[in-house]
Structure formats: structure tokens, C-alpha cells
Amino acid sequence: EAGVAQSPRYKIIEKRQSVAFWCNPISGHATLYWYQQILGQGPKLLIQFQNNGVVDDSQLPKDRFSAERLKGVDSTLKIQPAKLEDSAVYLCASSLDVQGFSYEQYFGPGTRLTVT
Amino acid sequence: QQQVKQSPQSLIVQKGGISIINCAYENTAFDYFPWYQQFPGKGPALLIAIRPDVSEKKEGRFTISFNKSAKQFSLHIMDSQPGDSATYFCAASLGGSNYKLTFGKGTLLTVNP
Numbered sequence: 001e002a003g004v005a006q007s008p009r010y011k012i013i014e015k016r017q018s019v020a021f022w023c024n025p026i027s028g029h030a031t032l033y034w035y036q037q038i039l040g041q042g043p044k045l046l047i048q049f050q051n052n053g054v055v056d057d058s059q060l061p062k063d064r065f066s067a068e069r070l071k072g073v074d075s076t077l078k079i080q081p082a083k084l085e086d087s088a089v090y091l092c093a094s095s096l097d098v099q100g101f102s103y104e105q106y107f108g109p110g111t112r113l114t115v116t
Numbered sequence: 117q118q119q120v121k122q123s124p125q126s127l128i129v130q131k132g133g134i135s136i137i138n139c140a141y142e143n144t145a146f147d148y149f150p151w152y153q154q155f156p157g158k159g160p161a162l163l164i165a166i167r168p169d170v171s172e173k174k175e176g177r178f179t180i181s182f183n184k185s186a187k188q189f190s191l192h193i194m195d196s197q198p199g200d201s202a203t204y205f206c207a208a209s210l211g212g213s214n215y216k217l218t219f220g221k222g223t224l225l226t227v228n229p
Contacts (some may be wrong), residue, residue, distance in 0.1 A: 004159070010221075031215065033216075040221070040222070041221055041222070041223050042122075042205050042207070042219030042220055042221050043160065043205075043217070043219050044219070045216045045217065045218075048216060082158055091159050091160070093159075095215060104162055104165070105149075105162070105215070105217060106162070106163065107152075107159030107160045108159050109157070109158055109159050110158075110159050
């Protein structure tokens with residue numbers, strides 16, 4: 001079974017530029033998550049989708065971050081404009097909904113973003 | 117505020133020894149407690165998880181001990197191997213319709229040969 005795919009793996013941009021990350025979850029997984037992992041810390045949830053609807057985006061800096069999940073499969077996360085403090089690894093995860101329970105989250109390899 | 121506090125920040129163990137990582141949580145509504153293992157350049161991978169209705173779960177060399185009254189849980193790695201060297205994260209989730217994981221800050225485990 002293929003895992004969660006993410007691209008690009010690495011990205012370097014200057015502050016105030018924009019950047020987009022792509023995620024393809026495990027086939028059949030209804031729930032998709034984007035996490036931000038700053039060096040030396042645990043991942044922090046940015047946004048959670050259930051199919052193509054948003055379940056939780058309470059920690060998403062909506063003035064600069066946006067995300068969408070068209071057709072309930074792939075997802076993109078965008079940052080515009082980027083700030084230095086956005087330097088982090090952006091992780092995508094997915095989980096399978098089975099009768100309302102989907103505890104196990106499977107993570108992709110992440111995209112390492114460096115903002116200079 | 118939902119928090120999960122993890123200790124120690126780093127741990128060095130000799131091959132064959134026991135590695136113990138501890139976590140404490142505040143929100144008694146948490147009902148799912150996974151541990152993740154992360155190697156450099158990789159995403160976190162689920163190692164083992166427990167629900168609060170049991171006090172211990174064992175899978176191979178990995179054991180979770182759960183103390184509901186103390187709001188603490190720990191990961192024990194028996195017969196630690198150099199290949200276990202990685203960063204370990206504890207996490208907690210409310211469950212229900214929101215499976216958002218709240219992670220600890222991580223423990224860097226080094227197992228010396």
C-alpha cells in the first residue's frame with residue numbers, strides 16, 4: 001500500500017514570496033491533516049479536512065496560510081506571503097474513517113521549507 | 117490549554133538497556149494516546165497506542181504504561197538497539213469527530229553500541 005506522498009521535499013524562498021505544498025493521502029483515507037513541525041518541537045496541527053470539508057483550522061494563520069482539498073483527495077497548502085518564522089517542516093497525514101473512528105494517522109515525509 | 121509535557125528531552129542508553137520516556141497531560145477528555153517514532157528526514161511513524169481503559173499495552177519490545185489517575189503515560193523500550201536511535205513523540209487526541217493530535221516536544225534517544 002502506497003504511503004502519503006508530498007512534494008516538493010525541500011523548498012527555499014525569500015521572505016514575502018509565496019509557496020505551495022502538495023499532498024496525496026493514502027487511497028481511501030477520508031481525513032487529511034496538515035501539521036507544522038518547527039525544528040526541535042513536535043508537530044502542530046494547522047488544518048484538518050474530512051473529505052473536502054474543513055473540520056478544524058483553529059491554528060491556521062489565515063492571514064497568510066490557505067489550504068484546500070478539492071474532490072476530497074489531494075490537498076494543497078499555500079503560504080503567501082512567507083515570513084522567516086514559517087521555516088519548518090510541513091507534514092501531511094491521513095487517516096481512515098471507519099464508523100466514525102479513525103485514530104491512526106499516517107504521515108508523509110514532509111516538505112522542509114526554509115525562508116531567508 | 118491542551119498540553120502534553122514530555123521528558124526527558126534527550127536520553128542516552130547502552131545497547132540492551134531499557135529506555136523510558138514519560139509524558140503527562142492535562143485534559144482529562146483525551147481518550148487516545150499514541151507514540152510516534154521519527155527518523156531524520158522522515159515523517160513520524162506510529163509505534164504503539166493506548167486507550168485509557170487499559171493500564172498497559174505491549175507490542176514486541178515496546179510497552180506503554182498508562183496511569184489515568186496521575187494523567188501520565190510512558191513508553192518503555194526493552195533491549196534497546198542502535199536502530200532504535202530516533203526522536204520519539206507522545207501525543208494525545210480527544211477522539212469523537214476531531215482526531216487532532218496534540219504532540220509533546222519529543223525525546224531524542226541515542227542507543228550506544
